[in-house]
Each structure stands twice: as C-alpha cells, then as structure tokens.
Amino acid sequence: xxxxxxxxxxxxxxxxxxxxxxxxxxxxxxxxxxxxxxxxxxxxxxxxxxxxxxxxxxxxxxxxxxxxxxxxxxxxxxxxxxxxxxxxxxxxxxxxxxxxxxxxxxxxxxxxxxxxxxxxxxxxxxxxxxxxxxxxxxxxxxxxxxxxxxxxxxxxxxxxxxxxxxxxxxxxxxxxxxxxxxxxxxxxxxxxxxxxxxxxxxxxxxxxxxxxxxxxxxxxxxxxxxxxxxxxxxxxxxxxxxxxxxxxxxxxxxxxxxxxxxxxxxxxxxxxxxxxxxxxxxxxxxxxxxxxxxxxxxxxxxxxxxxxxxxxxxxxxxxxxxxxxxxxxxxxxxxxxxxxxxxxxxxxxxxxxxxxxxxxxxxxxxxxxxxxxxxxxxxxxxxxxxxxxxxxxxxxxxxxxxxxxxxxxxxxxxxxxxxxxxxxxxxxxxxxxxxxxxxxxxxxxxxxxxxxxxxxx
Numbered sequence: 001x002x003x004x005x006x007x008x009x010x011x012x013x014x015x016x017x018x019x020x021x022x023x024x025x026x027x028x029x030x031x032x033x034x035x036x037x038x039x040x041x042x043x044x045x046x047x048x049x050x051x052x053x054x055x056x057x058x059x060x061x062x063x064x065x066x067x068x069x070x071x072x073x074x075x076x077x078x079x080x081x082x083x084x085x086x087x088x089x090x091x092x093x094x095x096x097x098x099x100x101x102x103x104x105x106x107x108x109x110x111x112x113x114x115x116x117x118x119x120x121x122x123x124x125x126x127x128x129x130x131x132x133x134x135x136x137x138x139x140x141x142x143x144x145x146x147x148x149x150x151x152x153x154x155x156x157x158x159x160x161x162x163x164x165x166x167x168x169x170x171x172x173x174x175x176x177x178x179x180x181x182x183x184x185x186x187x188x189x190x191x192x193x194x195x196x197x198x199x200x201x202x203x204x205x206x207x208x209x210x211x212x213x214x215x216x217x218x219x220x221x222x223x224x225x226x227x228x229x230x231x232x233x234x235x236x237x238x239x240x241x242x243x244x245x246x247x248x249x250x251x252x253x254x255x256x257x258x259x260x261x262x263x264x265x266x267x268x269x270x271x272x273x274x275x276x277x278x279x280x281x282x283x284x285x286x287x288x289x290x291x292x293x294x295x296x297x298x299x300x301x302x303x304x305x306x307x308x309x310x311x312x313x314x315x316x317x318x319x320x321x322x323x324x325x326x327x328x329x330x331x332x333x334x335x336x337x338x339x340x341x342x343x344x345x346x347x348x349x350x351x352x353x354x355x356x357x358x359x360x361x362x363x364x365x366x367x368x369x370x371x372x373x374x375x376x377x378x379x380x381x382x383x384x385x386x387x388x389x390x391x392x393x394x395x396x397x398x399x400x401x402x403x404x405x406x407x408x409x410x411x412x413x414x415x416x417x418x419x420x421x422x423x424x425x426x427x428x429x430x431x432x433x434x435x436x437x438x439x440x441x442x443x444x445x446x447x448x449x450x451x452x453x454x455x456x457x
Contacts, residue, residue, distance in 0.1 A: 027222035050153045057145070065142050065245065068135035069204070069269040072097060075129055077116070077344050078206045079420060082336070082412060083109035089410050093212050099139050100201030102347065103283035106276045112333040115201055116344045118143070125347050132344050139271060143199050146243040146273050150197035154241065158189065196240045199273040208267040240275035283351050286330055290358040293322035297365065304436065306364045308372070311382070313389035316369055320393035323362040327397070327426070330355055332404045335425035343419065356426060360435075366394075367436035370444065373451065387452050394448070398441040 031038045042049070054062075072078060078095035098106055102117035102125060117125040118140035119133070127133040209215070215225040236242070279285070296319055298309045310316075334352055341348050369390060373383050407413065408424040416422075428435045437444070 028220050030221045030223075048157065052149060061142060061145060064138040065271070068138035069206075069271075071129075071131040071135045072204065073206060073269075075132055075343065077132065078204065079337075079340050081109070081111050081113070082407075082416070082422065083111045084407070085109055089407055089412055091412055093207065093215060095206045097204045097344075098201055099136055099204065100276070103351070104200055104276060104278055105281045106201050106203065106274065107281065112281075112329065113203070114334060114337075114341060114348055116341065117347055125345055127345050128343065139202055139204070142245060142271060143202060143273055146245070147197050147199055150199075150241045150243055151193055154193045154197060158193065196237070196275065197243075198240075198275055199243065200278065201276045202271050202273045205270045205272065206267070210267070237275040237277050243273040245271040245273075280329075286326055286355065287351075287358075289322050290326055290355065290362070293319040294358065294361055294365070297361070300361075300364075304360075304364050304434075306361070306368050308365065308368050311369075311372060311386060313385045316386060317389040317393070319362065319365055320390050320397075323359070323366065324393055324397055324400070326355055326359050326362070328400050328404070331359060331426060332400075332424075335423040336404065336408065338416070338418075338420040338422060340420050359426065364436050366390075370437075370448075373448070384452060387448050391445070391448055391452070394441055394445055398445060401439065401441075 031041055078097045080091045080093070080095050082089055082091055084090075092109075096113070098113040098115050099118050100106070100115040101120060102115065102123050104115045106113050106115075116132075116136060117123055118136040119125060120140065125136075127136065209225065212225075218224060218226050296309050296315055298307045300306045331352070334348065369386065372378065373386050405424050405427070408422040413422045428439055430438050430440070
C-alpha cells in the first residue's frame with residue numbers, strides 16, 4: 001500500500017526543497033490579471049490552460065449544477081477523506097464525493113474512491129433521495145457539456161500547432177470562432193482528441209475557508225492560505241485533459257505544471273472532470289482478475305475446502321498476487337471509508353459482497369497450497385519452488401493487514417462520525433471456524449521460512 005516515490009518525484013521534491021532554501025524569507029514574483037504582461041505571459045507560457053467566460057455556459061445548466069451542489073451538501077454526501085501522506089494519516093481539508101461511470105474508481109493519496117454512479121444509459125443505479133438522483137443527472141449533463149467544450153479546445157490547439165502558430169487564445173469568450181476538424185485532421189487525430197476528453201468521473205469538492213483554521217500558507221509566492229497544496233493530479237490517462245467547472249487543463253499541462261487551490265474566503269464548490277486511468281480500477285477488471293485466480297480450483301467441498309488443478313509456481317504466484325490485490329486495493333479500501341456510500345446509493349453493496357466471497361475462496365486456495373507443501377514426500381525442489389513463489393505475497397499480506405488494522409484504530413479514525421468510521425474488514429478472530437486460515441499470518445510465515453532453511457545444504 002505504501003508507494004515508493006519514482007525518481008522523477010524524488011527529483012521534483014528535491015527541487016522544491018532547494019527552491020525554498022534559496023528563497024529564505026522572500027517570495028517569488030507573480031503576475032495577476034491587473035498586470036500588463038499577464039495575458040501575454042499566459043498565452044506564451046500556459047497556452048493549454050483554457051478559461052471559458054461564465055456567460056458562455058447555458059444559464060439553465062448553471063442553475064442545475066448549483067442546485068445539484070446544494071442538494072448533495074444538504075444530504076451530507078461530501079466527506080473529508082482520511083488519506084495517507086508520507087506514512088501519516090491525515091484528513092483532507094476539502095470535502096469530496098466521486099461521481100462517474102458505474103463501477104469506476106479513482107485513486108489519489110493511497111485512497112481509492114468509488115463512484116456514486118451517474119445515470120448513464122443502461123445504468124440501474126438506485127438513489128436514496130430524488131434530489132441525489134437529480135444531482136447525479138445534472139453532473140452527467142455538465143460532463144457531456146464540458147466534454148464537447150474540451151474537444152473543441154483540443155481541436156483549436158491541434159490546428160494552431162499544425163499551422164505553427166505559437167499564440168493560442170486562452171480567454172475564449174462566447175463569440176470565439178470555432179475550428180472544425182477540417183482537412184488537417186485524420187481519423188487517428190480525431191479519435192485521440194476524443195479519448196483525451198472522455199471524462200469518466202468528476203471529483204466534487206466543497207470548502208468553507210472560514211471553518212478551516214489549520215490551513216498551510218502558500219510557500220513560494222506568499223499568496224495566503226491553501227486549501228490544496230501544489231500538486232499534479234494523479235491516476236489520469238496520459239495527456240488527458242482535466243476540466244474544472246469552470247476552467248480546463250488541456251493536453252499535458254497537468255503533467256508538466258503543478259497547481260494549488262488557494263483557500264480564499266467564501267465557501268465554494270467545484271466539479272473536476274477527469275479521464276481516470278481505469279485499466280486496473282473498475283469493478284469488471286477486479287472481478288475478472290478474481291475469476292482468473294480461481295480457475296486453479298479443481299473441486300470444492302461443502303465445507304469450503306478446495307483441491308487445485310496446478311501447483312506450477314507461476315500459477316500459484318499469480319493467484320496470491322491477485323489475492324492481495326482484491327483484499328488491499330478493493331475490500332479494505334472500501335470498508336476503510338465506513339458506510340459513507342450508503343448515504344447516496346446502495347450500488348456498491350452487492351459487488352462488495354461478491355468480491356468478499358471470491359476473496360474467501362482465495363483464502364481456501366492459499367490453505368490448499370500450504371497443505372501441499374506440508375505433505376511428506378513432496379520433492380525438495382518442488383517444495384522450494386512453491387515456497388519461493390508464495391512467500392513474498394504472504395509476507396506482504398501480513399504487513400499490510402497490520403498496517404490497515406492500525407490505520408482503522410488511529411486517533412483521527414476514532415473521531416469520525418459513526419457512518420464514516422473505518423471498518424477493518426475482512427477481519428476475524430483466531431479460532432473462527434468459518435475461515436481456513438488465521439488473520440495473523442506470523443506463525444505460518446515463520447513455518448514456511450523454516451521449511452526453506454531446512455532444504456538448504
């Protein structure tokens with residue numbers, strides 16, 4: 001669960017520290033719209049930051065979205081996330097909710113958020129309140145609108161780029177001329193642009209700076225308090241756009257430039273539409289992974305014991321890795337957020353029950369593997385190959401179970417409202433007859449390491 005920073009991230013952090021050391025008690029200069037050079041520098045340095053004038057957005061859509069924000073806030077659907085930053089558990093100052101395609105998730109700061117589904121065609125989502133249903137419909141409508149606007153903006157950027165025009169208009173009003181695809185675009189360009197604007201989720205944010213006295217100061221420019229510090233949005237499709245009601249970052253701007261959110265004074269909402277990188281982040285994906293792991297089951301008895309088709313180390317290794325994936329990337333992530341999603345919808349209840357049942361079968365598979373390596377007469381070489389294949393995953397499982405259990409008991413977790421309190425799930429006591437293996441794997445791991453040592457000459 002604890003992610004190792006990449007070389008690029010470490011270098012970026014080192015640059016930040018060097019810059020702060022150089023600044024000491026001074027600030028970097030910056031421009032505001034009142035400065036003469038502001039528009040010139042925007043066009044020159046930030047052509048991929050697009051601002052739409054408020055008047056260009058249909059008034060009816062403005063009204064619907066505002067009502068949707070207030071409805072979700074009234075029904076208590078926005079939550080501060082208990083995230084992990086540099087090994088510490090912290091509550092985000094900003095309250096959030098993820099709305100998007102059914103079964104989609106979005107991960108940030110080691111936290112996987114699960115979508116409250118918007119009512120796309122074929123969706124069978126049921127909502128707890130009619131106002132919540134209407135709000136999700138409004139954000140789907142906003143998403144469609146922003147997707148169209150983004151495609152047009154990307155077309156304009158691409159057309160200017162192909163024409164070798166450096167200056168790209170960034171403050172685009174309602175009368176700005178539209179550029180179509182034209183003859184300079186081929187089918188691949190068109191598909192690429194549509195994919196980069198295929199927003200599948202929106203992360204809604206609410207902040208009330210007057211009730212946030214613990215905010216940090218902006219460290220480089222002296223701009224005041226920050227609700228969100230400097231960062232790149234993570235877990236997005238490469239070079240995809242980010243549309244915020246009401247500005248957008250096109251092309252690779254999010255990858256090449258960081259941004260922060262200044263706290264300001266009045267309470268406010270935002271809707272941040274993203275192309276979440278969902279290759280490993282959808283319900284369909286993780287169900288298919290579980291089914292792949294369970295293909296190794298030959299027979300299953302009434303009491304839950306299983307026999308295996310294969311003891312090939314590669315097959316066993318893959319199964320144990322999927323076992324960890326569903327437990328720590330899905331089940332524990334979901335239940336760590338308490339019962340918050342039930343405030344809006346019960347959409348995730350049945351899928352999580354299904355995933356837990358599949359995970360429990362994987363516990364039986366692990367137990368079957370352990371039974372095999374403990375058998376007398378197993379060739380030493382085969383036993384060692386099996387142990388080597390599974391030991392790393394079991395050790396990771398033990399370490400992460402300890403970590404998640406501790407996170408659920410941390411001081412901040414204990415202060416949360418009942419419906420938001422983290423639940424350490426799955427969890428079971430040592431002698432639970434329904435479980436084939438203990439929650440704490442310390443003794444099993446020691447036993448397996450001992451078997452490996454015995455085999456060494």
